[in-house]
Amino acid sequence: MKKQILALVLAGAMALGMAACGGDTGGEGSTTSGSTGSQASGTSAAAGEKSIKVGMICIGDENDQGYTYNMVRGQKEATEALKKEGINVDWVVKYNIGEDATCEDANTDLADSDCKLIFNTSFGFEDYMLKVAPDYPDIQFVACTNQASAKSKLTNVHNAFANIYEGRYLAGVAGGMKLKQLIDEKKITADQAVIGYVGAYPYSEVISGFTAFYLGAKSVCPSVTMKVKYVNSWSNATEEANAATALADEGCKLISQHSDNTTPATAAQSAGVFQCGYNNDMSGVAPQASLISCRIDWAPYFEYAIKSVVDGKSFAKDWTAGMKEGAVVMTPLNEKIAAPGTADKLKEVQKGIEDGTIHPFEGPWTGKGKAFGADKEDTKTMPAGQWYKESDVADGQPSAPQFYWILDGITPE
Numbered sequence: 001m002k003k004q005i006l007a008l009v010l011a012g013a014m015a016l017g018m019a020a021c022g023g024d025t026g027g028e029g030s031t032t033s034g035s036t037g038s039q040a041s042g043t044s045a046a047a048g049e050k051s052i053k054v055g056m057i058c059i060g061d062e063n064d065q066g067y068t069y070n071m072v073r074g075q076k077e078a079t080e081a082l083k084k085e086g087i088n089v090d091w092v093v094k095y096n097i098g099e100d101a102t103c104e105d106a107n108t109d110l111a112d113s114d115c116k117l118i119f120n121t122s123f124g125f126e127d128y129m130l131k132v133a134p135d136y137p138d139i140q141f142v143a144c145t146n147q148a149s150a151k152s153k154l155t156n157v158h159n160a161f162a163n164i165y166e167g168r169y170l171a172g173v174a175g176g177m178k179l180k181q182l183i184d185e186k187k188i189t190a191d192q193a194v195i196g197y198v199g200a201y202p203y204s205e206v207i208s209g210f211t212a213f214y215l216g217a218k219s220v221c222p223s224v225t226m227k228v229k230y231v232n233s234w235s236n237a238t239e240e241a242n243a244a245t246a247l248a249d250e251g252c253k254l255i256s257q258h259s260d261n262t263t264p265a266t267a268a269q270s271a272g273v274f275q276c277g278y279n280n281d282m283s284g285v286a287p288q289a290s291l292i293s294c295r296i297d298w299a300p301y302f303e304y305a306i307k308s309v310v311d312g313k314s315f316a317k318d319w320t321a322g323m324k325e326g327a328v329v330m331t332p333l334n335e336k337i338a339a340p341g342t343a344d345k346l347k348e349v350q351k352g353i354e355d356g357t358i359h360p361f362e363g364p365w366t367g368k369g370k371a372f373g374a375d376k377e378d379t380k381t382m383p384a385g386q387w388y389k390e391s392d393v394a395d396g397q398p399s400a401p402q403f404y405w406i407l408d409g410i411t412p413e
Contacts, residue, residue, distance in 0.1 A: 049088060050310050053115045054090070054115055054117045055117070055118040056091060056094070056119045057107065057119070057125060058071060059098070059122040065261070065282075065285070066235075066261050066262060066278065066279040068121070069280055071144075072093075075302060078298075078300075079091070087307065103128035104128040104132055107120070107128065111136045111139050117306060120142065120143045122145070130149065130154070133156055134154060137155075138156070140156050141158070143160075145161055145205065145400060146400055147318075150398055158305070159318045159398065160399060161296075161400050161401075162320055163321065163327070163391050164295075164328055165208050165390055166323050167295065168212040168213040169212040169349070170350060172215065173342075173349050176216060176218065176219065176220040177221070177338070177342045178254065178338065179224060180221040181340070191225075193223050193225070193253065194224070194252045195255075196250070196252030197213070197228045198243045198258070198264045199412075200258055200259050201230060202230055204401045205401045207405075208390060208401035208402070210256070210258065211403055226411070227411050229246060229413050231243050234259065235259070236261075237263045238263070241264065244257070244264035244271070248271035249271070252273065253273050253274065254275065254276070255274070256277070262286070265286035265290045274290075275289045279293065279295045280331070281332060289337075290334060292334065292338070294328065294331070295328075295330075296328060298327075300326055300327050301327065318399045319393070330350075360387075361403070362386070363381075363382030365382050365407050365408070390402065
């Protein structure tokens, strides 16, 4: 209650300040409100239409051309789709929020602003969201890409992800075919087919992704190996570029990434090597390097969650979907630089993933790693014809990836 009273006092003060200053100009901690064709909460909708106010908290902004850009794309697509169903969405989006106490403040502010549903879009937001949610039992909170909410006894908190490992496997196939072309043309030797991977953190989400990419590449270029450099940040454009450059300097011929910005792509192009991206088509900034990208399409989940709240229905505590459901998509293949036959191969592999005849984590492979909270490392061996099931919510797994073994052939640095 004290938080709510304080928030009302601050809101009044902010309103006066904004009237004097002309409103927010964006940047760190900025907030935007409204959406295409939407109505502000509290206004009357046309006959038969419904309206809802929804909050979203982002770690960056659209200028990253990566992670947050992709989230906002999903937001806009969902808004347009819902409008066609007679649902008007008024968004309040908070940009450039840190994975710290400012996230708690952002959740409180959105809840006090009459948002009925709040999306926390970065991994590190969940702990702060869970501090706020108990005070607002009538508001639904979603933590994207994490897993504690699904296990929580709170009924108003949720998790959501998508099977992005499917897209990473496909991107790996595209990258592997390019490496094989270089080998066949005798531009590199088989043992020079080295992939460099820019990873955010040594978390399961990242390990799962680069493992799927590696196995996709290895399926078409058996000699590939991989080096991984962690930048210890989801979004640090400079460090991502430095890591990509260092990997190229160490002899990597193909760069990929689990990080938020386009700088690994531009660094790869500057180094004269190839690249596969994440979250956005990066061929625009690196046309001579970037082959393809994979991304999560968040629109299906945003639509599902918003429509559920508008209709007064409960929705999944944990949610995931993949390529078959349109939640994981590939950007257009850069056919000017892709290896011959890549487009047809990608169609074949995607069909196999969707119909269940191809499994990204299929053996044979062996890896070592330490599970979160474990005291010691363990070894996992997957025989040929068997596979690891990732993000199998129907079978009781979290939507968030759990894969933690580092496979033979992959070297983290």
